[in-house]
Amino acid sequence: MTNTLYAGWRECPEYTASVQNECYFNKTYTHIWTSYRVQLRDTAYNITYDERCFTVENIVHPDPPVALNWTLLNVSRSGLNFDILVRWAPPPSADVQMGWMSLKYEVQYRPRNGTRWEKMDLESGTQLSIYGLNTDKEYEVRVRCTMSAFENFGEFSDSVFVQVAQIPSKESMFPVMLLLVFGGVGLLLLLLLIILSQQERLLVILLPPVPAPKIKGIDPELLKKGKMEQLDSLLRSQNVCKPHSAPKDPWVEFIQLDMEDVVEKSETSDTQHLLGLTHLGSSHALSLKGDDDSGRASCYDPDMGAEPESIPPVREVHSPVVARSSFSTHIHSTTTTPEAAGMHIPVQMQPSSQSWINMDFYAQVSDVTPGGGVLLSPGQQSSTPSKNTDMKKKKEDREEDVAEEEEEEGKLQLLVVDSDGGYSSETVARQQAADAASSRVAEQAYHTLSEPPQPHPQAWQGGYLAPDRQPHMPYFSPEAPLASVLPPVSDYTVVQEVGGSHHLLLHSAAPQASVCPPHPLKLPPGEPALPLGYLTPEFLENLSP
């Protein structure tokens, strides 16, 4: 061997014993940055078989790195992948710290039983992260180094084996979560489908249509203008309002008497009020009534009790021209006719007579005086004997009361028309109609909730009530002659005028939706039909808008 500086050749100092054709020059023989030439010579024959030139730094193969280890960085959420951090130390023989050598490292890894090594990029530091390994595989990792910007790699370090146990709980969570999510989405879709398909029905259920006027069983055509006679006949012949076992008259109970009013107003004052008031804001009353009555039919509603409560304000507004019969009034408006002599007041004695305090709207006729006067009794009693149910009873009582009152009053024939749900008024009206032959009145009467149409066979002249206690009888008697003259007495009839003979002319107000089936007859002719009562969708369908 020779170098460029020295002229002389030096023979191999040590021929390796164990290996053939190998010569070892220890480090005393070489210097860095010095070029050397090696020749393979046959000294005997002076034949040079081979020659190599080099500098030391170009032929350096560093020793393998040491202390290779790994730590787990994290595991993916699904538990299928994990990341590791691999660390090592430079070979002790390399003086990296001083800067004499600058090393670069190459990490390789492969699955345990794989054949191909994955090579990472050259790393000048002593650690490296490997991402995306599978948890179900075991990996083998190794590292080797080379001098920076040189080409010769050293040997590989010893391999380390990397494996991460699977975490079953995490894995099993994942499909469950997916299932839940998909299930929720599916349900939502189903719901949407249902809503879309049943859109119309849902709309009907959620937003019930406003009932249009309709009488059950009657051709809607008849309900249009001008066909009163036919309707009259029809209605009379029908049991429009089906009997139904009324519970105890709840709304009577719920009536809150305004005691002050009661006390204040004496009979006379009431009558005076009635008389004095010629023009009542019918609309006013109506409006009040309107507010109160939200279309709940007095026929059906067990919770009619709520309604009367709303009435007290009306009452206080102006005294009960429109109704508020309550106690005293003995104000009966006569719709028409003739004060026929025959005060034919069917007497149904009310056994009890109560004080004013217990009076409700619908005063009951407790007694009929021989002179034809009617003694009213508080309507709260439930002990009145009656063949009917409580409701009917009440009604009848009222009728009786009215009748009695009529008798009492004699002259004044006023129908007490309540501004509230036309229960009483209707009954009153009914009876009126029956007797007074006011077709319209008669027409009105049919509903009252639970009450069966009451027959009033007795002719009632002058508007006296002739209550007939027999239930389930046709309400309207065909004898009601006076039809055309009178305007229909609606549920909430307002006294329009006081007649000369102390009778009140009723002005039928705009109809209130208080009847079970719609009651277009309450409408004064010419007035627009307002929704009456609660319509079922079937009625709506029948009505052709």
Added chain:
Amino acid sequence: LKMMLLQGWLGILFCSIHGMLGSVLDCEVGGVHCTMSIEMLLDRAIQHAELIYRISEETRTQFKETFIPLALVTQQGHADHLCTVILPTPSSKSEVGQISDKWLLHSVLILVQFWINHLVDLQASLDHYDNTPQDLLDKTKWVSSKLMSLEKGLLTLIRKVRWDVLLFFNKNSIADHLASPRTMEHVMRDYTMLSCFRKDAHKIETFLKLFKCRQTDWPGCSFY
């Protein structure tokens, strides 16, 4: 593709080095308020040296692949054995341990200055080839510029440690330093020159690192 990668890498290097070197130059030019510690200067110098060395290696490899036929390569490998010794420098770790700090730094400076001069010749020679890749030429130019920056930094460093600056200007042509017959082809000569430059760049880097080790007084730096 490889050219593009090299270019891209060079671009990044340029930017990083330029930013790095900028402050050194500003420091010198600005003058007054620039205070750069010896450690900072040294670190900058080492970074320069490392980059220069890496680029020189890449240049050499690229040249070899472009111009040197395979047959010659396998036999010769690196041609740096043909380099003449510019300056007697320590050739082993033990020898380095015997050299003073001052000498180390001066050796580096001499080497840098030598190659600044002779890379110009190399560039001129490279331009004469027909199909020289532009990337190669760019690299050589880049290296030259960085060498000059390194020289300035070294001069600053030497002044800071208050040594006398030995200026060593070797005006001889590179051909004088190649112990090779003149009949050598241009290609081989250029290749040899590149190899020699690479070797010297490695030397520069190593010396600077050793010098730093001594300056920072690391325990691992003790030679004895």
